[in-house]
Amino acid sequence: MVMMASLLFMAVLVIAPFTLASARHVIVRSGRPGWLSRRLSARTRTGELGLGATATEELHAFLNANKRVQIEQRQARLTLRDDDHAGAPPRTGIDLDGGTALIRPRR
Numbered sequence: 001m002v003m004m005a006s007l008l009f010m011a012v013l014v015i016a017p018f019t020l021a022s023a024r025h026v027i028v029r030s031g032r033p034g035w036l037s038r039r040l041s042a043r044t045r046t047g048e049l050g051l052g053a054t055a056t057e058e059l060h061a062f063l064n065a066n067k068r069v070q071i072e073q074r075q076a077r078l079t080l081r082d083d084d085h086a087g088a089p090p091r092t093g094i095d096l097d098g099g100t101a102l103i104r105p106r107r
Helices: 002-030 034-041 051-063 065-079
Strands: 092-095 100-103
Touching: 002 034, 002 051, 051 065
Parallel strands: none
Antiparallel strands: 092 100
């Protein structure tokens, strides 16, 4: 009885999100219905993934340690500053007082 309950729990934990993710993929790729497709493909106001994608990533991280490392690296990259003077010379420069803008082409 306990084994059957644990199998049912694992089936709900794995198969239900997989089925929902597959249905989301089909709706977004087909574009029908339009309102649902736009809603499912939208990101949050901060530009992050929605709740369903976050839950799926956390489930993936629970089952695969490499995914946990990937999520932590992404969070660390978001917290680091991105300064122009930290690396290569800037490609753009704007002089507000002089009213000029400088854009250097990539090599």
